[in-house]
Amino acid sequence: MSPRAAWRLESLGFGDVYDYVAGKLDWMAAGLPTEGTNAERPRAGGVARKDVPICGVKERLGAVRDRVRELGWDAVVVVNDERVVLGLLRSKELDADPDLLIEQAMRPGPSTFRPFVFIEEMARFLVEHRLESSPVTTSDGRLVGLLLQEDAVHESLPHEP
Amino acid sequence: MNRFLMSHDVSAALHCSRCGTRITECAFCDESDCREAICYGCLNVALGQEMQQPHAHGG
Numbered sequence: 001m002s003p004r005a006a007w008r009l010e011s012l013g014f015g016d017v018y019d020y021v022a023g024k025l026d027w028m029a030a031g032l033p034t035e036g037t038n039a040e041r042p043r044a045g046g047v048a049r050k051d052v053p054i055c056g057v058k059e060r061l062g063a064v065r066d067r068v069r070e071l072g073w074d075a076v077v078v079v080n081d082e083r084v085v086l087g088l089l090r091s092k093e094l095d096a097d098p099d100l101l102i103e104q105a106m107r108p109g110p111s112t113f114r115p116f117v118f119i120e121e122m123a124r125f126l127v128e129h130r131l132e133s134s135p136v137t138t139s140d141g142r143l144v145g146l147l148l149q150e151d152a153v154h155e156s157l158p159h160e161p
Numbered sequence: 162m163n164r165f166l167m168s169h170d171v172s173a174a175l176h177c178s179r180c181g182t183r184i185t186e187c188a189f190c191d192e193s194d195c196r197e198a199i200c201y202g203c204l205n206v207a208l209g210q211e212m213q214q215p216h217a218h219g220g
Contacts, residue, residue: 025211111191117208125208128197129190 028116029139042155044122045115048136048145054079057086061105062098064089075133077143078106084141085112090132112137115144123152179203 006019020027028034031045053076055064068076074094078087087106096105112135113122126134126149136144175184175193177200187195188204205211 107191111188113208114210117210121208125189125204129187129192129195131190134189 025114025116026139029114031115031138031144034116038118042119043115044113044117044119044136044147044152045144047119047151047155048115048147049151050145052077052143052146054083054143055102056080057101057103057106059102060098061089061094061096061100061102064102065094065098068094075146077135077146078102079143083143085110085135085137085143088135110135112141113147114139119152120156122147123149123156126152177203179207 003019006017009017033039053064053068053071053073055068055076055078057078057080064076068074074091076089076094077085078089079085087102087108088110089102089106093105093107115136115138122134125131126147131149133146133148136147138144175186175195175198176182177184178197179199180203182200182202184198184200186193187198188201189195189197189199192198199207
C-alpha cells in the first residue's frame with residue numbers, strides 16, 4: 001500500500017501497519033498471501049509443481065535425463081546456487097546428445113511468469129501456444145515451480161462446490 | 162510511442178498479434194515461428210503482470 005494509506009490505517013487504530021515499498025505486485029510475485037474477492041481464485045504459483053527436478057549448468061545431459069525420467073518427469077529446470085532460473089529443458093532438449101553439458105543443451109533464459117497470474121490466463125496461453133510447461137518464478141528470478149499445461153487446464157475448469 | 166524492448170527488432174519477420182510490433186520471438190513460448198506471437202509488453206499486460214502504460218502525450 002501507499003505510505004498515505006498506511007498512515008491512514010494507523011489513524012484508524014490499526015497498530016501493525018507497514019509500507020511495503022516494492023509494491024503490491026512484488027508482494028504477490030513472492031507468493032505471499034492476499035485478501036479480497038480475487039484471493040480465492042487459483043493462480044499460477046499455487047498450481048505450479050514445486051517438486052520439479054532441477055539441475056546445474058555443468059552437469060552432463062545424459063545423467064540429468066536419466067535422473068529426471070526415473071522420477072517420471074519430461075522437463076528439468078536449470079538453476080544456480082540461489083535457485084535462480086537460468087534455463088529449461090523440455091522433452092525435445094532432453095533427447096539431445098547425452099554428452100552435452102546442460103548449458104549447451106538448455107533453452108537459455110526461458111520466459112517465466114509470476115505466481116499471481118490467474119490460472120485461467122496461463123491455461124489459455126499454454127494451450128494457444130501448444131506449450132507443455134512454463135516456469136513460475138518470483139520477481140527476482142527464483143524458481144517457484146513448473147506449471148504444466150494439463151494442471152493449468154484442469155484447475156481453470158469450474159469445480160463442483 | 163512504444164517503449165524500447167530487447168525483443169523488438171525492425172528487421173524481424175514475426176509480428177505481435179496484439180499490437181503489430183516486429184519481434185524476433187514470441188514472448189510467451191520463445192519460438193520464432195509462433196502463429197500467436199505476442200510481444201513482451203502485450204504479454205505482461207494480458208497476464209496482469211504489469212499495468213498498461215499511460216498515453217505518452219499525457220492528458
